[in-house]
Amino acid sequence: MMDWTDRHCRVFHRLMTRRGRLYTEMLTTGAIIHGDRGRLLGFDSSEHPVALQLGGSEARDLATAAKIGEDFGYDEINLNVGCPSDRVKDGRFGACLMAEPELVATGIAAMKRAVNIPVTVKCRIGIDDQDPELALDELARRVVAAGADALIVHARKAWLNGLSPKENRDIPPLDYDRVYRLKAALPDVPIIINGGIGSLAEAGQHLGHVDGVMLGRAAYQEPWRLLAADPELFGEAAPHATMKDVFAAMIPYIERELAHGTRLHSITRHFVGAFHGVPGARAFRRHLAENGVKPGAGVNVLGEATALVEDGAMASLAA
Ligand SMILES: Cc1cc2nc3c(=O)[nH]c(=O)nc-3n(C[C@H](O)[C@H](O)[C@H](O)COP(=O)(O)O)c2cc1C
Numbered sequence: 001m002m003d004w005t006d007r008h009c010r011v012f013h014r015l016m017t018r019r020g021r022l023y024t025e026m027l028t029t030g031a032i033i034h035g036d037r038g039r040l041l042g043f044d045s046s047e048h049p050v051a052l053q054l055g056g057s058e059a060r061d062l063a064t065a066a067k068i069g070e071d072f073g074y075d076e077i078n079l080n081v082g083c084p085s086d087r088v089k090d091g092r093f094g095a096c097l098m099a100e101p102e103l104v105a106t107g108i109a110a111m112k113r114a115v116n117i118p119v120t121v122k123c124r125i126g127i128d129d130q131d132p133e134l135a136l137d138e139l140a141r142r143v144v145a146a147g148a149d150a151l152i153v154h155a156r157k158a159w160l161n162g163l164s165p166k167e168n169r170d171i172p173p174l175d176y177d178r179v180y181r182l183k184a185a186l187p188d189v190p191i192i193i194n195g196g197i198g199s200l201a202e203a204g205q206h207l208g209h210v211d212g213v214m215l216g217r218a219a220y221q222e223p224w225r226l227l228a229a230d231p232e233l234f235g236e237a238a239p240h241a242t243m244k245d246v247f248a249a250m251i252p253y254i255e256r257e258l259a260h261g262t263r264l265h266s267i268t269r270h271f272v273g274a275f276h277g278v279p280g281a282r283a284f285r286r287h288l289a290e291n292g293v294k295p296g297a298g299v300n301v302l303g304e305a306t307a308l309v310e311d312g313a314m315a316s317l318a319a
Helices: 007-014 029-034 037-041 059-072 086-088 095-100 103-115 132-145 176-185 200-208 217-221 223-234 245-259 263-270 281-291 301-307 313-318
Strands: 022-028 051-057 076-081 119-124 150-152 190-194 212-214
Touching: 007 022, 007 200, 007 223, 007 245, 007 263, 022 029, 029 037, 029 051, 029 059, 051 059, 059 076, 059 103, 059 132, 076 095, 076 103, 095 119, 103 119, 103 200, 119 132, 132 150, 150 176, 150 217, 176 190, 200 223, 212 217, 212 313, 217 223, 223 245, 245 301, 263 301, 281 301
Parallel strands: 022 051, 051 076, 076 119, 119 150, 150 190, 190 212
Antiparallel strands: none
């Protein structure tokens, strides 16, 4: 999620679920081809399986960027056909591509020729005055024919004329049934549902209809929920029993990053929602906010903040 997630966040999330698949924020083909690749694409080996999400529409650039991603070690390339931001609209990528399924399919075919890892699409159910019954089927069928390995569908339209990107994540109504019908129409294609899913219990209900669930804001803002993902959805033990254990496991990574010049706050900013509704959660947040930003802040700040939270509280809450 642009401006929210990064590789530090993904390392954190990976310590809570082995089975969840992690996605980068959208990176434009232009940035990948012309920018500082090490900074944009570098990731920690613990993050696997991790997908690189691309923004773009020009087939040759998509193929080049996908290949660069594969060479960096990503496990999947995902094309963004759902982002409604103005910047993106002007650049002819993101949700506006819902109106150009043929162009998207050409890009998918080019990426499939360029890489050996799965190529997937993340889209909306439609844009503006499109009829989602037609628009989603049309896009899905074309990209599948071009070789797309799976579709992630944010189950609402993007209204490109008039709503801000933020409003476009909340205001167009959710239509989960539309995504279920897509799955029924394409039974052999993995369909992952996204949008407004706030808990693992809700995720479990969707799994009765589709193959996977993507959590965006809930995963970022309430990361403690991820501790229950492997037990509840996969019947496997979580990598760590409590959030305190997650932070203990995070320390070697943080020390390595600090030694390379990363500022503590760049990592700990992702921990704001780690403890929810448990004694000490507020003190934890305040300690990190006040001390994590200080120049030269060390990993001890995280230890001090965690010590303010009651022991064992998260094990029960996560379940
Ligand atoms: C701050 C922010 C940044 C986002 N950036 C991206 C992005 O880079 N790529 C993408 O596919 N979706 C992006 N999204 C959309 C989410 O992936 C997701 O589709 C949307 O928030 C609905 O799912 P949710 O209700 O689970 O959050 C972003 C959402 C937010 C809140």
